[in-house]
Each structure stands twice: as structure tokens, then as C-alpha cells.
Amino acid sequence: MSKVALITGITGQDGYYLTKLLLEKKYVVHGTVRRSSTINTQRIDPLISKYKSNENLTLHYSDLLDPSSLNQLIQKIQPDEIYNLAAQSHVAVSFKNPVFSTQTGTLGPLSILEAVKNADKDIKYYQASSSEMFGGIDSQQLNENSKFIPKSPYAASKVFAHQITTIYRESYGVFGVNGILFNHESPHRGETFVTRKITRAIGRIKFGLQSKLTLGNLDAYRDWGFAGDYVKGMWMMMNHKTPSDWVLATGESHSVREFLEIGFKEVGLNYEDYVVTSEKYFRPNEVNHLLGDPSKAKQYLGWEPETSFQELVKLMVQSDLKLAEREKTLIENNLLDPTWEYST
Numbered sequence: 580m581s582k583v584a585l586i587t588g589i590t591g592q593d594g595y596y597l598t599k600l601l602l603e604k605k606y607v608v609h610g611t612v613r614r615s616s617t618i619n620t621q622r623i624d625p626l627i628s629k630y631k632s633n634e635n636l637t638l639h640y641s642d643l644l645d646p647s648s649l650n651q652l653i654q655k656i657q658p659d660e661i662y663n664l665a666a667q668s669h670v671a672v673s674f675k676n677p678v679f680s681t682q683t684g685t686l687g688p689l690s691i692l693e694a695v696k697n698a699d700k701d702i703k704y705y706q707a708s709s710s711e712m713f714g715g716i717d718s719q720q721l722n723e724n725s726k727f728i729p730k731s732p733y734a735a736s737k738v739f740a741h742q743i744t745t746i747y748r749e750s751y752g753v754f755g756v757n758g759i760l761f762n763h764e765s766p767h768r769g770e771t772f773v774t775r776k777i778t779r780a781i782g783r784i785k786f787g788l789q790s791k792l793t794l795g796n797l798d799a800y801r802d803w804g805f806a807g808d809y810v811k812g813m814w815m816m817m818n819h820k821t822p823s824d825w826v827l828a829t830g831e832s833h834s835v836r837e838f839l840e841i842g843f844k845e846v847g848l849n850y851e852d853y854v855v856t857s858e859k860y861f862r863p864n865e866v867n868h869l870l871g872d873p874s875k876a877k878q879y880l881g882w883e884p885e886t887s888f889q890e891l892v893k894l895m896v897q898s899d900l901k902l903a904e905r906e907k908t909l910i911e912n913n914l915l916d917p918t919w920e921y922s923t
């Protein structure tokens with residue numbers, strides 16, 4: 580019989596890649612969607628058209644801030660695995676909307692864990708933990724035993740969710756998994772995260788739709804991998820014999836500046852001719868350096884990243900060149916208003 584998975588945050592970047600993976604593995608997938616005034620399923624629309632007619636993919640309105648809706652949903656669909664991907668996941672925004680970010684990041688996981696604890700069947704739970712929990716105070720390689728020094732409301736809420744998952748594992752025997760994922764990107768990355776902001780701008784600059792790119796700290800270092808590789812790791816953690824904490828990372832760290840250099844070079848341009856910085860994009864408390872050590876996942880899960888940093892930058896640039904070309908055609912046909920630089 581097919582396994583049943585529930586994914587919160589199915590409309591996000593990881594939601595797209597994980598849904599695709601689980602459907603390919605013949606799971607029956609249910610996902611939660613927030614009601615909004617515009618349709619917000621763009622990322623998963625291709626999967627909806629491919630799989631919805633044979634009932635392998637079902638969407639439900641829910642919000643992490645509504646525990647009773649989550650509880651009823653879990654009782655109704657009786658999933659084998661729950662992947663809690665939903666979060667207000669933008670670190671800079673979490674300083675501006677700290678209450679919403681923290682409530683979503685803490686009340687959400689706790690509500691789901693309570694429903695899992697009280698369910699009649701054994702349900703496995705995946706918590707989307709984050710390398711932001713480490714705080715990045717030096718260039719040390721970080722693993723499952725490294726200390727948490729959260730530096731934002733986002734990171735603090737992730738520490739709570741991580742620890743409450745461990746508490747439910749130890750106290751009630753819940754199969755609770757913490758995936759401590761370092762930054763992972765893709766052509767489906769939200770456009771206000773730095774990598775996608777850069778590759779969108781490169782496409783738009785190349786097609787004459789934008790003249791400059793305004794960023795914040797160019798000297799921040801991140802361990803950037805490809806989201807498609809990381810969702811495989813999530814599934815491997817959930818299908819390992821014992822629940823645990825797992826770091827997924829590439830083991831390489833690069834600066835925002837390096838990302839810019841490679842990205843602009845891919846289209847024959849020099850980033851220094853286009854990039855300016857503004858205080859607007861600096862954070863009240865910066866995570867300067869993140870570098871992960873994925874050796875536990877490699878040893879026990881057999882997980883390894885398959886996409887190099889250079890390949891990641893190139894695949895995002897190539898995808899956003901195509902998008903900018905389509906955008907240009909729409910503008911030329913008066914079907915889209917030109918915007919000369921995104922304010923994000």
C-alpha cells in the first residue's frame with residue numbers, strides 16, 4: 580500500500596522538490612496551503628496538473644497558527660510521515676515581524692507534535708531545523724553537536740522547535756527527526772533570498788530590464804547546496820531505522836561576493852559594474868560565516884550533495900535568463916509593466 584505523507588509549507592521551495600520526490604516514490608501526498616487573496620500554488624502547479632487527477636496529491640487549507648485545523652487534518656488523513664516545512668523563513672523579515680515569525684516557528688511544530696503524540700497510529704515527524712541556529716560566529720565546521728547561538732527571532736524559534744522535537748522523541752517515543760539543513764537554493768528559491776535576488780537581477784540586466792542590483796553584506800559566507808539534493812536527505816532521515824538529528828551541508832563555504840563573481844561571469848559581465856550596497860539590506864545582527872559538516876549523514880544515510888557550488892550558480896543563472904527573456908517579451912507586448920529594479 581502507498582505511504583501517506585503530509586507536507587506543511589508545500590507551496591515553498593522545499594515543498595515543491597519534496598512533493599515531486601515523494602510522488603515519484605508513489606506516496607499519496609497531502610499538503611497545507613494558506614488562504615491568500617491571490618493563488619499561491621505557482622511552484623507546485625506543474626505537479627498539480629500531473630498528479631491531482633489520480634488523487635495522489637491533495638491540498639488543504641490550513642495555517643500553522645491554527646492548531647485545531649492541523650489536528651483535524653492529521654486525524655482525517657492519518658499520515659505515515661509529516662514533513663513540517665512551513666515557516667516564515669526569511670531571517671531579515673523575522674526582525675521586522677518577530678511575533679508572527681516566532682509564533683509560526685514554535686506554536687506550529689508544537690501543535691503538530693501534540694497531534695502526533697495523541698494519534699492512534701505511529702506517525703513520523705520531520706522538523707525543518709536550520710544552520711541559522713548556530714549563529715555563525717567563526718569559520719568552524721558545524722555538526723549535530725555544535726552549540727546553538729541564535730542571532731534572530733527566526734533562529735530562536737528554530738531552536739525551540741528543534742528542542743521540543745527532541746523532547747517529544749525522548750519523553751513520548753515520537754519518531755521525531757531534526758534535519759539541520761544549511762542554505763539550499765534552486766531556480767524555485769524565493770526571490771528575496773540573496774542567491775535568487777542575484778540570479779534574477781543577472782537575467783534582467785542581461786535583457787535590459789534592470790540597470791543595477793542593490794545588496795547588503797557582500798562578505799557573508801554560506802554553505803550553499805542545491806535544494807533538490809537536500810529533500811532526498813529529508814526522506815532518507817525519515818526512513819532511517821532510528822530518529823535523530825542530521826546535518827545536511829556541502830562542507831564548502833562561499834561569500835556572497837563569490838556568488839556574484841561566478842554568476843555575472845556566466846553571462847560575460849563584471850558584477851562590480853552593476854552592484855551597489857545599501858544599509859537597507861544589512862541586518863541588526865548578522866550571521867557572518869556558516870560551514871557544515873555532513874559526515875554523519877554520509878556515514879549513516881549514504882547522503883551526499885550531488886551539485887557543486889559552481890553548478891548551482893550556473894543552473895540558477897540559466898533558469899533566470901529564460902525567465903527574463905519571457906518577461907521582456909511580455910513587456911514588449913504591453914502585457915506586463917516594466918519595473919527597473921526590484922525593491923526586495
Ligand code: NAP
Binds near residue numbers: 588593619643763
Ligand atoms: P519557503 O520557500 O519560504 O517556504 C515556506 C513555506 O511555509 C511556504 O509554503 C509558506 O506559505 C509556508 N508558511 C509560512 N507561514 C506559514 C504559516 N503561518 N502557516 C502555514 N504555512 C506557512 O521556505 P523553504 O526554503 O522551502 O524552507 C522550508 C523550511 O526549511 C522552512 O521551515 C525553512 O525555515 C527551513 N529551512 C530552509 C533552509 C533553506 O536554505 N531553504 C535551510 C534550513 C531550514 P506561502 O507560500 O503561502 O508563503
Ligand code: F7E
Binds near residue numbers: 709711773776794
Ligand atoms: O541571506 C546576505 C545576508 O537571506 C544570506 C533561509 O533559507 O538560509 C536562509 O537564511 C546572506 C546573509 O539567507 C542581501 O545578510 C547580502 O548573510 O539568502 P539569505 P539566510 O539569511 O542565510 C537559512 C539556513 C535558513 O534557515 C533561512 O530560512 O546574504 N545578504 N545582501 C543579503 N541577503 C538578502 N536576503 N538580501 C540582500 O540583499
